[in-house]
Amino acid sequence: xxxxxxxxxxxxxxxxxxxxxxxxxxxxxxxxxxxxxxxxxxxxxxxxxxxxxxxxxxxxxxxxxxxxxxxxxxxxxxxxxxxxxxxxxxxxxxxxxxxxxxxxxxxxxxxxxxxxxxxxxxxxxxxxxxxxxxxxxxxxxxxxxxxxxxxxxxxxxxxxxxxxxxxxxxxxxxxxxxxxxxxxxxxxxxxxxxxxxxxxxxxxxxxxxxxxxxxxxxxxxxxxxxxxxxxxxxxxxxxxxxxxxxxxxxxxxxxxxxxxxxxxxxxxxxxxxxxxxxxxxxxxxxxxxxxxxxxxxxxxxxxxxxxxxxxxxxxxxxxxxxxxxxxxxxxxxxxxxxxxxxxxxxxxxxxxxxxxxxxxxxxxxxxxxxxxxxxxxxxxxxxxxxxxxxxxxxxxxxxxxxxxxxxxxxxxxxxxxxxxxxxxxxxxxxxxxxxxxxxxxxxxxxxxxxxxxxxxxxxxxxxxxxxxxxxxxxxxxxxxxxxxxxxxxxxxxxxxxxxxxxxxxxxxxxxxxxxxxxxxxxxxxxxxxxxxxxxxxxxxxxxxxxxxxxxxxxxxxxxxxxxxxxxxxxxxxxxxxxxxxxxxxxxxxxxxxxxxxxxxxxxxxxxxxxxxxxxxxxxxxxx
Numbered sequence: 001x002x003x004x005x006x007x008x009x010x011x012x013x014x015x016x017x018x019x020x021x022x023x024x025x026x027x028x029x030x031x032x033x034x035x036x037x038x039x040x041x042x043x044x045x046x047x048x049x050x051x052x053x054x055x056x057x058x059x060x061x062x063x064x065x066x067x068x069x070x071x072x073x074x075x076x077x078x079x080x081x082x083x084x085x086x087x088x089x090x091x092x093x094x095x096x097x098x099x100x101x102x103x104x105x106x107x108x109x110x111x112x113x114x115x116x117x118x119x120x121x122x123x124x125x126x127x128x129x130x131x132x133x134x135x136x137x138x139x140x141x142x143x144x145x146x147x148x149x150x151x152x153x154x155x156x157x158x159x160x161x162x163x164x165x166x167x168x169x170x171x172x173x174x175x176x177x178x179x180x181x182x183x184x185x186x187x188x189x190x191x192x193x194x195x196x197x198x199x200x201x202x203x204x205x206x207x208x209x210x211x212x213x214x215x216x217x218x219x220x221x222x223x224x225x226x227x228x229x230x231x232x233x234x235x236x237x238x239x240x241x242x243x244x245x246x247x248x249x250x251x252x253x254x255x256x257x258x259x260x261x262x263x264x265x266x267x268x269x270x271x272x273x274x275x276x277x278x279x280x281x282x283x284x285x286x287x288x289x290x291x292x293x294x295x296x297x298x299x300x301x302x303x304x305x306x307x308x309x310x311x312x313x314x315x316x317x318x319x320x321x322x323x324x325x326x327x328x329x330x331x332x333x334x335x336x337x338x339x340x341x342x343x344x345x346x347x348x349x350x351x352x353x354x355x356x357x358x359x360x361x362x363x364x365x366x367x368x369x370x371x372x373x374x375x376x377x378x379x380x381x382x383x384x385x386x387x388x389x390x391x392x393x394x395x396x397x398x399x400x401x402x403x404x405x406x407x408x409x410x411x412x413x414x415x416x417x418x419x420x421x422x423x424x425x426x427x428x429x430x431x432x433x434x435x436x437x438x439x440x441x442x443x444x445x446x447x448x449x450x451x452x453x454x455x456x457x458x459x460x461x462x463x464x465x466x467x468x469x470x471x472x473x474x475x476x477x478x479x480x481x482x483x484x485x486x487x488x489x490x491x492x493x494x495x496x497x498x499x500x501x502x503x504x505x506x507x508x509x510x511x512x513x514x515x516x517x518x519x520x521x522x523x524x525x526x527x528x529x530x531x532x533x534x535x536x537x538x539x540x541x542x543x544x545x546x547x548x549x550x551x552x553x554x555x556x557x558x559x560x561x562x563x564x565x566x567x568x569x570x571x572x573x574x575x576x577x578x579x580x581x582x583x584x585x586x587x588x589x590x591x592x593x594x595x596x597x598x599x600x601x602x603x604x605x606x607x608x609x610x611x612x613x614x615x616x617x618x619x620x621x622x623x
Contacts, residue, residue: 025141025190027095032086033195037079037105040319040326040389041199041247041396044107044127044155045076046240047330047385050114050219053210053237060209062237063351063380068219070116071268072241074310076328076387077107077125077157078317083198083246093142099135099151104128105246108315112159113266115308120222125157130174139188146186151202151244152176162220166232169213175242177202181381183400183427189249199247201397201429205381210236241383245397253392253431255322261393261434261442263309263327270334271305271444271487272554272572273355275591275614276600277623278303280357280376280405282481284364287474288459292365297409299374300616302572302589302602303355304334305444305487312390324391331384333376333403336589338551338574341606351380354403356589356607358614359511362409369462372408373608379403379425386432399432401448401483412464417457426450428483438561439568440492445623446485454479486623488556492566494523500555500571502592507601510616513537517603519592521573523555531575533588533603533611541611545588547575558595569595579610586610 050073053064081103088096107125112118129135130152137149155175164170177184182204188196208217218232281298310328317324333354357374378384379402386399402425414421428448437443454477461469503518514536521529531547555568563569570593579586586606593600598621602614 025139025144025188025196026194027087027090027141028195031089032084034082034084034102035195035198035248036082038247038250039078039080040317040324041245041249041251042079042105043076043245043326043387043396044079044125045074045243045328045385045387047072047074047243047328047383048112048219049237049239049241050118050235051237052235058237061207061381062209062239064237065352068233068235069114069118071114071308072330072383073112073114073118073120074308074328074330074385075110075112075122075159076310076313076326077110077122078313078315078326079105079107079125079127079246081105083248085196085198087139090141093140095139095141097137097139100129101127101153107157108313110313110315111311113311115266115268118222120159120162120220123158125155128154128156130154137186144188146188149184149186150176150178151184151200153244155242159220162224162230165228166218166220166230167208167212167215169215170208173206175204175244177204177244179204179206181205183382197248199249199397200245201400202244203382203385203400204242206240206242208238208240241385243385245387247397250319251389251392251394251396253389253394255391256393259436261390261436263329263388263390263434265309266311268306268308269442269489271307271442271489272337272556273301273303273305274486274488274556274558274570275300275302275572275602276593276598276617277486277621278355278484279620280374280481280483281620282479284362285478285480286454286459287477288471290471291367295362295364296620297360297362297369297371298616298620299357299360299371299407300602300614301355301357301374301376302336302591302604304337305485306332306334307444322391324389326396327388327390329386329388331386331399331401333378335607336572336574336604337554338587339589339607340551340587341609351377354378356604357407358602358604358608358612358616360616361511367462369409374405374407376406377404382425388434393434395432397431398429399446399448400427400429401446402427408464409460412460413457416460416467416470420457426481428481437488437557437559439557439563439565441556442489442491443559444485444487446483447623449480449482452479452481453477484620484623486559490554490556494555494568495566496522496524496526498523498555498566498568499527500568500592502594504601507613507615509613511613513541513613515603515613517601519571519590521550521553521571523553523568523571525550525553531573531577531588531590533590533605535611535613537611543611544580545577545586545605545611547577547588549576551576551587558593558598560597561595569593579605
């Protein structure tokens with residue numbers, strides 16, 4: 001079986017500076033400004049990971065999977081107040097700035113919920129400037145790039161007070177973004193009045209371990225005695241994941257008027273990727289004459305998304321005369337349902353395999369590269385936590401998804417630039433939209449990108465094993481990793497008569513293999529089912545898979561589906577069966593679309609390690 005070298009390639013992004021477009025910002029008159037923050041787009045949130053991780057190997061980060069309440073304990077409190085920013089005179093076009101909040105920031109009272117048997121009040125939220133250090137950074141006026149950014153504030157509310165009470169040896173630190181592990185980003189935009197609108201996004205990771213100075217770590221329960229002595233349970237591995245967004249800019253998204261999504265409350269749901277519209281990839285613009293120009297590498301991804309929805313806010317916020325209601329949510333990636341094969345060796349304990357991709361060719365004008373064994377694993381330390389504006393169906397600000405990627409070309413990039421490239425997960429950010437599909441499906445849509453400067457790094461020759469022939473990337477070399485997601489959650493129950501039938505012969509995959517398939521699968525999972533896949537490849541990946549048992553099935557519709565209620569144009573299923581070259585059990589994960597404007601097929605045997613084909617669209621689909 002092929003192995004996924006996750007630790008080898010996900011480490012690319014950290015040492016590459018973000019590329020920015022030219023903006024030519026002008027500093028405010030006098031070099032300072034005081035602006036009110038927008039309450040709808042400013043919030044402090046947390047996803048408390050309440051786990052029981054008692055073994056030594058689980059600590060100090062507590063990333064085992066033994067959740068005590070069925071998921072994260074989520075809350076989000078929207079903030080109001082003002083932000084003051086002082087800019088120093090520019091030096092070589094860069095101005096150092098300091099951020100303060102002279103009236104503090106005050107948050108709404110909300111509830112913290114976990115999916116099973118946990119809720120707690122989160123009131124009295126207040127954020128104060130750190131007494132010892134400034135929040136500060138450097139602004140390049142020509143490009144708008146913000147570097148050396150640190151945002152540090154003291155955060156207080158009733159939950160953090162209770163957490164301190166049940167952990168008396170805990171000395172609460174200020175929340176510092178990025179802190180030991182996290183992110184801190186800021187953006188300045190010129191205003192007509194000469195001031196600069198400001199937006200900050202940050203997250204950090206605060207693990208408490210299994211004990212604090214010999215005292216077991218505890219999670220407060222939502223009840224207390226007359227002396228405010230909270231009940232608690234021991235939670236070795238408890239960790240906080242604060243997320244902060246502060247913005248002087250209102251959300252540009254209009255009120256939802258059609259296909260509006262009504263999220264479930266305090267619920268965990270699983271979404272199936274529409275693989276044709278879900279991919280990870282990179283736009284390569286490299287100053288390397290031997291390549292002959294630019295290229296795009298892209299792999300469609302099979303898998304699922306698990307989404308945990310919190311509780312809607314108790315305090316609607318009025319923006320332009322309309323009330324907006326917000327809800328926190330968290331997201332994580334999962335492998336295709338039914339993919340029961342030995343997992344690859346992963347770099348960290350407590351992480352799990354996410355989406356699985358396809359073998360593809362990356363064609364530059366002069367050279368062609370193989371990109372094989374594509375997969376992702378979520379970053380276990382910087383969780384994907386967002387804030388959904390239910391009134392618009394769009395997140396309040398961009399959602400940031402961090403994940404470790406693997407793929408053979410990027411493994412070679414890391415190996416040939418070691419040790420200059422430092423460990424980091426890829427960061428993709430963009431607004432995420434939730435909406436209703438044509439037949440009542442819930443649809444999640446996301447198109448995230450980032451820009452990385454690759455100038456001065458080595459680019460491999462197509463012979464990855466010969467680093468002596470690598471190319472040095474010249475000035476202006478840019479990588480643009482991207483991630484597109486379209487995922488569906490079906491809300492109806494397929495009828496017993498809903499049978500999905502599809503077959504093709506002599507199909508040519510995007511990697512050049514010829515294959516046939518014949519599938520007859522009941523969308524309900526009950527009834528007669530059959531699937532046969534034949535790969536005509538002449539190497540070890542050629543052979544025949546014959547289904548013996550159906551493991552899982554999900555039928556849904558594409559966004560442009562014309563199917564009537566109860567009908568489906570897309571199916572994802574998993575099947576256990578046999579391979580023509582041995583007597584071992586195997587599993588196939590399959591997605592087929594018969595949509596008139598979006599036909600597609602993806603077949604992976606043993607997660608793609610034995611055989612993998614797909615009919616990748618010629619251009620990157622818009623999710």
